[in-house]
Amino acid sequence: MKLLVCVSKTPDTTSKISFTADGTKFNDAGITFIMNPYDEWYALVRACELVEKNGGTVTLINVGGADNDQTIRKGLAIGATDAVRVDAEPKSALFIAKQIAEHAKSQNYDIIFCGKESIDYNGSEVGAMVAEYLDLPFISYASKLDVNGATATVERDIEGGVETVEVNGPFVVSAAKGMAEQRIPNMMGIMKAKSKPFTVVPAVSFPDYAVPVSYTMPKAKTGVKLVAPDNMEELVRLLHEEAKVI
Amino acid sequence: MVLVFAEAVNGQLKKAALEAVTYGAQTAQLLGSQCVALTLGNIQNAGQLGVYGASKVYNVQGEAFGNFDSQVFASAIAQATEKLGATVVVLSHTSTGKSLLGRLAARLNAGSVAGAKSLPDISGGGFKVTKGVYSGKAIATYDISSPIKLIALAGNEIPLKADGNEVAVETLEIAAPASKVKVLSVKREEGIVPLPEATTVVSAGRGMKGPENWGMVEELAQVMGATTACSRPVADADWRPHHEHVGQTGVAIRPNLYIAIGISGAIQHLAGVNQSKVIVVINKDPEAPFFKAADYGVVGDLFEVVPRLTAAMKKFKAA
Numbered sequence: 001m002k003l004l005v006c007v008s009k010t011p012d013t014t015s016k017i018s019f020t021a022d023g024t025k026f027n028d029a030g031i032t033f034i035m036n037p038y039d040e041w042y043a044l045v046r047a048c049e050l051v052e053k054n055g056g057t058v059t060l061i062n063v064g065g066a067d068n069d070q071t072i073r074k075g076l077a078i079g080a081t082d083a084v085r086v087d088a089e090p091k092s093a094l095f096i097a098k099q100i101a102e103h104a105k106s107q108n109y110d111i112i113f114c115g116k117e118s119i120d121y122n123g124s125e126v127g128a129m130v131a132e133y134l135d136l137p138f139i140s141y142a143s144k145l146d147v148n149g150a151t152a153t154v155e156r157d158i159e160g161g162v163e164t165v166e167v168n169g170p171f172v173v174s175a176a177k178g179m180a181e182q183r184i185p186n187m188m189g190i191m192k193a194k195s196k197p198f199t200v201v202p203a204v205s206f207p208d209y210a211v212p213v214s215y216t217m218p219k220a221k222t223g224v225k226l227v228a229p230d231n232m233e234e235l236v237r238l239l240h241e242e243a244k245v246i
Numbered sequence: 247m248v249l250v251f252a253e254a255v256n257g258q259l260k261k262a263a264l265e266a267v268t269y270g271a272q273t274a275q276l277l278g279s280q281c282v283a284l285t286l287g288n289i290q291n292a293g294q295l296g297v298y299g300a301s302k303v304y305n306v307q308g309e310a311f312g313n314f315d316s317q318v319f320a321s322a323i324a325q326a327t328e329k330l331g332a333t334v335v336v337l338s339h340t341s342t343g344k345s346l347l348g349r350l351a352a353r354l355n356a357g358s359v360a361g362a363k364s365l366p367d368i369s370g371g372g373f374k375v376t377k378g379v380y381s382g383k384a385i386a387t388y389d390i391s392s393p394i395k396l397i398a399l400a401g402n403e404i405p406l407k408a409d410g411n412e413v414a415v416e417t418l419e420i421a422a423p424a425s426k427v428k429v430l431s432v433k434r435e436e437g438i439v440p441l442p443e444a445t446t447v448v449s450a451g452r453g454m455k456g457p458e459n460w461g462m463v464e465e466l467a468q469v470m471g472a473t474t475a476c477s478r479p480v481a482d483a484d485w486r487p488h489h490e491h492v493g494q495t496g497v498a499i500r501p502n503l504y505i506a507i508g509i510s511g512a513i514q515h516l517a518g519v520n521q522s523k524v525i526v527v528i529n530k531d532p533e534a535p536f537f538k539a540a541d542y543g544v545v546g547d548l549f550e551v552v553p554r555l556t557a558a559m560k561k562f563k564a565a
Binding site (some may be wrong): 002013017019038094097101119120121122123127128129132133136137138157160162165166167168169171176177207209210213214215216218221224225228230231233235236240243245246 | 352355555
């Protein structure tokens with residue numbers, strides 16, 4: 001099997017988010033960056049499991065600057081075979097997808113994995129874009145993925161339930177919770193990662209059509225109003241008269 | 247022209263579709279243009295989209311639309327966009343809309359905003375739309391510069407406006423490709439408002455002590471017309487179905503009212519619910535971090551508080 005896993009770098013889940021004084025840029029001072037959890041825990045680990053069972057390779061791809069190399073090395077330590085970094089500042093989803101599609105179009109990957117969304121821009125867009133560029137099916141929010149010969153069976157989360165689909169031939173999948181379990185790289189993996197093939201390629205020229213130009217913080221909660229536990233009539237009254245939500 | 251793809255499930259229009267058309271109509275008004283709705287496959291009452299502001303409703307027939315496949319649906323929507331000359335395309339930010347948005351962006355060479363919270367601001371020649379980022383911790387303003395603009399509207403963001411008239415549904419001839427994906431089964435809980443569309447959500451966590459105690463949560467939800475949800479440990483322990491899990495790794499929701507029962511409020515849980523308009527927290531631990539994110543709080547034993555709340559709600563509903 002020949003697999004590709006698209007990964008991005010995001011602020012740690014528990015990060016306190018702030019922006020530069022003029023509100024135009026993310027303030028990365030004091031922020032710990034991690035591999036986007038959906039890309040790592042679910043997409044990458046499942047891809048590694050499939051290759052460990054069936055043979056083949058897992059290539060990891062990232063679009064970003066040299067400061068992403070540590071994140072990419074972690075992916076190699078978890079079990080990816082090799083890695084490609086497209087050297088560019090990732091400003092918009094379509095730009096990123098274009099770079100990934102450019103790499104993938106001549107490689108004949110069986111499955112292209114990505115996480116269900118990144119925890120910074122929450123767009124869920126890149127996987128679908130890559131699929132469209134390569135004219136492949138896209139199966140989103142997959143919580144289970146099994147491969148039997150040329151056929152893959154995938155369970156995907158839908159609103160209020162689950163759908164099971166079957167696909168023959170190459171496809172793009174976005175991974176959600178359930179597809180695999182988080183894997184902590186061991187010392188052997190970390191040592192091996194140092195000598196695994198890791199190439200840096202230039203980006204193809206492509207415009208950014210939709211970019212964030214400014215940021216604001218949501219209105220802070222003004223403080224919780226406590227209601228006595230034996231006076232639920234009062235809570236109902238507040239929800240009706242003050243909050244106007246019932 | 248603003249083209250709105252109106253989503254349906256089992257042939258019925260989703261509430262998200264009505265919201266998208268309302269949004270599309272208001273956007274068209276800003277642009278001095280018209281709003282046209284598109285439905286795919288067999289849809290009942292598609293003409294009612296006129297009530298929400300569509301000046302025309304088109305339908306494309308085809309067996310391929312029986313099950314959802316992003317490749318098939320995106321092809322049809324892209325063809326309709328080109329055929330009708332639409333310059334703004336509006337989708338719903340649902341699991342369906344999310345898998346279409348990226349495909350359409352690539353196919354139409356267009357900039358997109360996933361999970362839009364505002365009408366476009368077109369002052370100064372821009373096309374600016376806001377959306378939540380960093381899992382609801384911040385709001386970003388995006389500027390779209392491509393000739394075609396794509397927007398997936400966040401759920402429960404725009405109040406429905408039903409002041410138009412039903413329109414006749416016109417057939418649009420478009421050939422959609424055959425699906426390469428075979429749907430083996432669809433298991434969907436019937437008769438509930440799906441979480442991403444719910445305006446009221448009653449959610450419970452480990453404080454419930456076991457799945458056998460969920461009756462009181464379901465009763466409260468039923469009285470309120472709410473959808474039930476749960477925290478991650480509860481779904482992981484199989485106390486509740488996986489699709490009820492709200493939080494960072496589960497479903498992200500944005501109801502008008504979120505009632506959290508026996509949930510401590512870990513940052514990963516908050517990431518999935520912090521865009522709720524009003525949050526009520528019921529917890530016996532006054533130090534539970536969730537109280538910091540709540541509008542109303544009740545410090546007390548949920549096994550006593552929840553039945554009392556249900557009784558008070560019943561009284562309110564009956565009045």
